[in-house]
Amino acid sequence: MSTIAPEIRVKVADYAVRKGPHVIATIGLGSCVAIALYDRETRIGGLAHILLPSRAMSRETSNPAKFPETIIPVMLDEMKKLGSSTSARISAKIIGGASMFGQLVTGTGINVGERNVNATREVLAQVGIPLLAEDTGLDYGRSVYFFLEDGRVEVRSLKKGDRVI
Numbered sequence: 001m002s003t004i005a006p007e008i009r010v011k012v013a014d015y016a017v018r019k020g021p022h023v024i025a026t027i028g029l030g031s032c033v034a035i036a037l038y039d040r041e042t043r044i045g046g047l048a049h050i051l052l053p054s055r056a057m058s059r060e061t062s063n064p065a066k067f068p069e070t071i072i073p074v075m076l077d078e079m080k081k082l083g084s085s086t087s088a089r090i091s092a093k094i095i096g097g098a099s100m101f102g103q104l105v106t107g108t109g110i111n112v113g114e115r116n117v118n119a120t121r122e123v124l125a126q127v128g129i130p131l132l133a134e135d136t137g138l139d140y141g142r143s144v145y146f147f148l149e150d151g152r153v154e155v156r157s158l159k160k161g162d163r164v165i
Contacts, residue, residue, distance in 0.1 A: 005149065010034075010049050013066040017046035017078040018148060027143040029096035031113035033120050033136070034144045035068065036093045037075050037129065038151045039084040045148045046075040053112070053119035068120040072127060092129045093153050093165055094120050095144050097136040113137065133165040 005021040012032060016024050024047040026034050038045040048071045055061040055069065064070035076087055084090060097117035117136045124131050133153070135142065140159035147154070156162045 005147070010047050012049050013051045013063050015046060015048035015065045015071055015075060017044070017075055017082065019044045019082045021149045024146045024148070025144060029142045029144065030098050030100040031096070031111065031116060033068070033094055033096040033113075033116040034142075035072065035075075035120055035124075036095070036144070036146045036153050037072070037079065037090055038093075038146075038148070039079060039089045040091070040151055041089050042083050042085075043148050043151075044079050044082045044084045045146060045151065046079055047144065047146045048072075048075060050116060050120065053115040068116070068123040072120075072123050072129070076127065076129075087128060090129055091132045092124050093132055094124075094134045094136060095142055095153065095155055095165070098141060099137070099139055100141065135163065135165050 005023045007023045008016045010016050010026040026049040033050050035048045050068050051066045055067050064074050097113040099111040099113050135155045143156045145154040153165050
């Protein structure tokens with residue numbers, strides 16, 4: 001069993017990037033998506049809790065952590081400043097994007113959670129970050145605990161129990 005690591009909490013439309021034996025957590029993911037980026041060699045990682053799939057869906061766009069298109073480049077830059085020398089070593093895991101309220105579906109028939117997941121996948125592909133695992137969709141909330149000492153992501157849910165991705 002590992003030693004107790006300092007825990008950093010990430011709120012909605014927020015993020016954290018750290019190096020070392022930290023745990024970065026976010027609780028209460030519904031349609032939002034948590035993006036975990038990790039460099040296994042340096043044990044540098046970041047976790048973002050995005051709210052919307054794109055800036056086009058919001059009047060207020062000054063917070064880069066609200067959208068995958070703006071927060072992923074910010075996180076990569078901060079990871080490089082901490083010692084992750086190349087994005088080629090960085091991988092991603094995504095969690096969330098649930099359809100919590102079936103009636104809140106756009107005219108396209110795609111809910112906000114699904115749009116968040118799709119937009120996150122697209123941005124990761126654009127910047128060349130491989131998506132190693134995900135726990136997305138369906139109709140239940142999740143909480144995320146990202147352990148930087150080994151890169152594991154624990155996904156906790158009242159409805160589906162706990163799992164590691």
